[in-house]
Amino acid sequence: VTKDLYVMRRGVEWAEPIRKRFSAERTNYMELLNTWAGGFYEELDFKNEAYNQIQFKELLVKSDIQNVIVPEVFEEYSSRRLLVSEWIDGVKLTQADPEEIEKLVDVGNSAFLTQLLDWGVFHGDPHPGNLLVTPEGKLCILDFGLMANIPGEDRNKMVSAVIHVANKDFGQLVDDLIDLKFLPNDVDRPKVETVMGKVLGPFVYQGGGAKNVDFRSLARDLAGVTREIPFSIPPYYALVGRAIISLEGIALQADPDYRLVMEAYPYVARRVMSEDDTPELQKALAEILYKDGGFSVNRLAALLNSAMGYVGMSKDAIVDFDSIPEDGATASKFVEFILSNQSKSIRSTLSVELAKAIDIVLRRMVRLRTSEILSSMNRVPAPFRIGYNSVSKANELSAIRKDEELYVDSLIALSSQLLGVSQARYFSMNTHAL
Structure with a gap:
């Protein structure tokens, strides 16, 4: 040797x-x-x-x-x-047997991802x-x-990188690669973003399952751009890459449509939802939930389902943050999971959004009831309109915007999963009645 x-x-x-x-x-x-x-x-x-x-x-x-x-x-x-x-x-x-391989591949990946993202x-x-x-x-x-030993900070950055690839945010992905020592600090960012979009784009946007999205092909394409960008491989990551390719090869033998990144998503979801004291993961959670600057209730439902192992599949993405599985978690499982230690970080976000929803509903209720009272008081002679000015001031609350209406409606849609269909219909009727 x-x-x-x-x-x-x-x-x-x-x-x-x-x-x-x-x-x-x-x-x-x-x-x-x-x-x-x-x-x-x-x-x-x-x-x-x-x-x-x-x-x-x-x-x-x-x-x-x-x-x-x-x-x-x-x-x-x-x-x-x-x-x-x-x-x-x-x-x-x-x-x-192929059936046994397919079953145990999921078991093996559970062990692999736990090592990679949890144990280090x-x-x-x-x-x-x-x-x-x-x-x-x-x-x-x-x-x-x-x-191999993987530092906690690097594990967090790996989670962020998966999220940024799925969000097609190649600018943030460049930052992740710099932090992981794949790229130097002085790299030409616009150039690298363009190259990353060209190399990763087909894997992110095109469908076809793992036949078109496999790590062997991705590694080959990344190797082909080394003349254009100053790429480097951290020593420990060579072991990680080899392990990923080995496991994916075994999985593809049993299931040609296997997608390792999609299988990793439940672990990514649980990781960002449980860490309430890690700035990188809190930022990653916000990037999942706040799409185009606004809170996405659809993504929240997909995230909660995924964290519990119910992954929505889409043929057009290696990870789909917007796809909710048809057979998702039950209402009781939702509540149990949200109240568990696995959801510490998401509870903070939900409390903020719940306060926002309550504000919208209360404003709508006050404006509606105030309008009804003022309409009744207008039929009373002016000298007898006691409290008219006070009531009219309540009507000066800002009107409910269209985006706020849509926001409340989306929360109602999510409640159909959390509360059950009949309760959600009742909630919807009473909310719109306000």
């Missing part, structure tokens, strides 16, 4: 001047190679692998991930040169040989020699 790494280092030293001459890419391949080299040596240290495996198993036990297992390590029999762990019967995931401790080598299907139908993860 040491000789191989030495040859690779000499190769990088030889190739670096050529790359710098013909490409704008700024990836530090020597640093990347050093990171990989460290990973190779760590994989040869079975004490390190035992520690990783034990840590991963403990995190798995504390999580709510179902049907995923990790073999137990027998530390007393293990050393730097020998790892002894529990024997697990099973077959490679890719050798299982990431299995760097989830190829088919390291994923077994047990006779009980569970997914067994093997080989913990290569792990």
Whole structure:
């Protein structure tokens, strides 16, 4: 291994001047190679692998991930040169029946996304040989020699990047890529936005499922623009990218229309809704809910459904913030979820919007009742119109604008999911009667 790494280092030293001459890419391949080299040596240290495996198993036990297992390590029999762990019967995931692959791919992605977005401790080598299907139908993860640690700040930026891609906000996406060290601070932003729109546009706007939206194609297209923009790859992200491509390849084998980004959306939704003390994620939540400068009740309903695992599918987007699933969550599940710790951030937003809705409804009610009272008082002789001036001042409240009417109507539409159809109709009738 040491000789191989030495040859690779000499190769990088030889190739670096050529790359710098013909490409704008700024990836530090020597640093990347050093990171990989460290990973190779760590994989040869079975004490390190035992520690990783034990840590991963403990995190798995504390999580709510179902049907995923990790073999137990027998530390007393293990050393730097020998790892002894529990024997697990099973077959490679890719050798299982297509129906079983499709079912366990969702399980595997739950584990993968939890590692990536929640734990920050990431299995760097989830190829088919390291994923077994047990006779009980569970997914067994093997080989913990290569792990990556992802800082919390980077995990938040990954969430923001998914949201900005879905919102087609390539300007904000450039900021995310700068924060993630993919781009330098002095990058030509307008140029990069144009290139990102050209490369990512077909993946965002065109339909066709994963046949047209896959990470292999996206990675190839991004590699093709390195002559135009000073792109670089952070060392740890090389592991993330490889893992994503491996998992997506397994998923596409079972379902040609599989979309990894869409499958990640429930995790993105839960993440932005539960973090009330993280500015990046609060900003991301606002970018989802406030479309074109106004609060989108439709997006709120889609977000709540998605956070609970009910994802609205659209053939025209890899992630669709406006698509509400036909068979969404029940009213009781909505209420339970909103009141749980998973919705701390969204409750703050809802309280602001609820206050706004109450203001609109009360103004409409006061203006309507005031008009009725003034109409009645006009039939009374002037000397006997007691309190006329006070009542007329109440009528000076600002009129309800058309956009405010639409806003209240959209809240009523959402209440049809939260309260049930009959209650919503009652609420609608009484609100419009005001």
